[in-house]
Amino acid sequence: MELRKLDRDNLKQDNGLVAQRLVPWELLNAPFEGSWCVVRPGAESGAHGHHEYEIWVAMTGQAEIITAEGATEFKAGDIVHFTPHEEHQVVNRGEEDFQFYSIWWDAELSEKFAARHAESR
Secondary structure (H helix, E strand, O other), X not given: OOOOOOOHHHOEEEOXXXXXXXXXXXXXXXXXXXXXXXXXXXXXXXXXXXXXXXEEEEEEOEEEEEEOOEEEEEEOOOEEEEOOOOOEEEEOOOOOOEEEEEEEEOHHHHHHHHHHHHHHO
């Protein structure tokens, strides 16, 4: 077992949020990458879309997700999936931090995972 700790005191600015990338790390072979994200009160991410698939898991607080379909409440316990190139944004209009975990993947990450897995056998 290897435990990777979140360094809450040293989160880095990332697209309007503060975050720490937790995956990848050297000993973990995974077909995805991931980041712990905190949206401070009144903060918002930049609207963006990318070639990867992405899932957000809401951990604490609540926020809004903005997409072409409009604004949707997103709160602790919810999960959302974005398809490649789907523009999305998270906005915290509340008075407490909103925290979520983001996981993303694409074909290249999957292929690298499969190659590393084959080498380790």
